[in-house]
Every structure is written in structure tokens, then in C-alpha cells.
Amino acid sequence: MQEQVVLSIDPGREKCGIAVVHKDQGIKYKTIIDTAVLSETVIAIATTHDISTVVIGDGTTSGMAQACLRQLNVNGQKLNIIPVNEYRSTDEARRRYWADHPPGGLKRLIPTSMQVPPVPVDDYVAVILAERYFALPLSMSLRTE
Template sequence: MAIDPGRSKCGLVLSDHNGLELLAAGVLPAPACRTQIHTWAAAQQCHTVLLGNGTGSAPWRQWLEQLPLKLLVVPEAGTTLAARRRYWQLEPPRGWRRLLPEGLRLPPRDVDDVVAQLLLERHLQRPLQRSHCRWLSGADAAA
């Protein structure tokens, strides 16, 4: 599991145990993210969590250290721009967006989940597949 932490929202991804494929990804409000992490930890769906060291990571680190998970704090340097590029690889631009140079394209949604994916991929030193990835929403974490 990897988290791109924030004060109000977080990117969260969960990979399979082999680290080959993403099982779930989303951009969640912070309380829903905490609920989802508790759910995965209780179900033993993950044993290690990667936490980006960016803005807002200190409170997350304190909270995660209380859980029965191995915590690894990883550098976030350069992930925001890399996530924009990766977003367009995952979701190729359509319509008029195809005509814009890549540097001028802004994704139409938050890409915190893509940042979390990049953190996990950097740690694993390989790309992850998203072919069967379930999109998380705040409602999923509340269920």
C-alpha cells in the first residue's frame, strides 16, 4: 500500500501481494482514507505501507506508527509532475486535449492516486498494472 498524504485528501493505492498489479486506487478525504487503511489492515490485505514524505506527512506518520503495519517513509520529490505525465499515459487525451502540448495539459481530476502509485513503483523498481484496479471513493471506505 502507498499513500500520498495530504491534510484534506490523500492518494491511496493497494497492490497485490506480488507487487505486480494495483487492486485499488483512489483520492479520498483524509477520514475515509484512514477508514480504508484500517479495513485493509484488519483484513490483512497489506503488511507494509509506503508514506510519501511531502506536505502533511507528519500527522500521518504518527497515526500509521500505531497500526500493525511496517511503515516506510519515502521521498516524494518530483512525483507531482511525473504523475501528470503518467495520468495521460493511463488515460490518453481525447478531443481538443490531444492537440495541446504535453506540458500544457492538466489532468481533469486530482492525481494523488497516481502519485501514490509512483511511490510504490519507485520502491518496487517496476511498473504496476492497473487492468483490474477498483476505484475507491469515500463511500467505499464508509461501507
């Protein structure tokens, strides 16, 4: 059965986007953390939100993060780790950022596709990965690595 709430991670070398997303209710929490505190953060969030499934982007830095997460126990159980395709998720995250934070002043005259957000958008990528997980056919969303 597909989980209703997942912890989603956009892994990176220095920072990770983190989001808790409910299938029907949307974003419950999102932030950007240092990669060095990924394990502690995952345990804390998974315990607080009673999460057993972690969705993780399948990009270049995902292998090390997945290996780290497989070692964690939350409430005495291993986490289900589900890799999700993160192709072009950063582009999508930038568009979502600008939709949530439209530029003002003279910058509103420049197309947002030509602007770079003033902050990292890794948390938006984590949300997008969770949404991609929920959009997967049920049989594909049940596979774990």
C-alpha cells in the first residue's frame, strides 16, 4: 500500500532539501539542511511525523545518502527507501519558487525563466520528488532499494 505521508529528500554534497508531504493535504514541512546532519534530521522528522517511507532523488549524490539512510532505525524499524527520478526537477523547482515568490519592482519585467532565485530551491525539489512518487503507479511506488 502506498504511504499517505512521506519524507522526501533531494540529496546534495553540501546541502539537502527536505520535505514532509501528505498525498492529499500537500506540504506539511520543508527546509534545507546541511548534508552532515542528514541522519539526525531524518530520524527526528520520521519520528515526529510517524513516517516509514523516504523518497529520495536518484541523482549523482543519491547513492551515498541511500546507503546512510538504509542504516537508520526509526521506532525500531528500517525505513523504506524509494528512489525517484529527479530529471529536470531543479528547473521545475525554480518555476515553483517564482510562482510562490513573484519578483517585484523592475525585476517583474524580466521573465522569471531568465532569473535565478535568490535562495536555494532544494526544498522545492524535495516537494516535487514527493509529488512524483505519489503520481507513480502503485506497483512502481512499492519497490524499495
